[in-house]
Amino acid sequence: MNKTILILKHEFGQTIKRKSFIIITLAFPVLALITIGIFSFIQGIEKPPDPGEVVTIGYVDGVGNFSGYTEQPGKPTVTLIGYDTPEEATSALLAGGISEYFIIPADYVATGLITRYTLEQELEPPGEIL
Numbered sequence: 851m852n853k854t855i856l857i858l859k860h861e862f863g864q865t866i867k868r869k870s871f872i873i874i875t876l877a878f879p880v881l882a883l884i885t886i887g888i889f890s891f892i893q894g895i896e897k898p899p900d901p902g903e904v905v906t907i908g909y910v911d912g913v914g915n916f917s918g919y920t921e922q923p924g925k926p927t928v929t930l931i932g933y934d935t936p937e938e939a940t941s942a943l944l945a946g947g948i949s950e951y952f953i954i955p956a957d958y959v960a961t962g963l964i965t966r967y968t969l970e971q972e973l974e975p976p977g978e979i980l
Contacts, residue, residue: 904929908939908951913958943969 865871904927911932931948933939939951950968958964 903927906931906948908933908942908948910934910936910939910951910953912954912956940967943967 906929908931931942933942933951936953939948939953942948943951950966950970952964952966954964955961
C-alpha cells in the first residue's frame with residue numbers, strides 16, 4: 851500500500867510539472883470565457899429600432915380606465931388606439947391598421963389577466979410583466 855501511494859505521489863508530481871499540463875490547465879478556462887463572450891456578442895447584435903418608427907397597438911378596455919395612456923414616448927413611439935369591441939380590433943388587425951391588440955376584461959382588477967392578439971407567430975409566450 852505504501853508503494854502505491856509513493857508511486858501516485860511521484861506520477862502526480864511529474865504530471866503537474868509538465869509545461870503542457872500547465873498550459874492546458876490555464877488555457878481551457880480562458881478559451882471557455884472567450885467562447886462565451888463571442889456567443890454573447892453575437893446574440894446581442896440586433897437591428898436597432900428606427901427612431902422615427904411608430905408602432906400602433908389597439909386595445910379593448912372593459913374596465914374603462916385605460917383611455918389616458920394612449921401615447922407612449924420612447925424608441926419606437928407606441929400609439930395605442932381604443933376599440934369598443936373585439937371584432938372592431940380584429941378587423942383593424944387584419945386590415946393592417948394595427949400590429950397587435952389586447953383586451954382588458956372587466957374583471958381585470960380581480961384576475962390581473964389580459965389577452966393579446968397578433969398576426970405574428972411567436973415561438974415562446976412573452977415574459978411575465980410585474
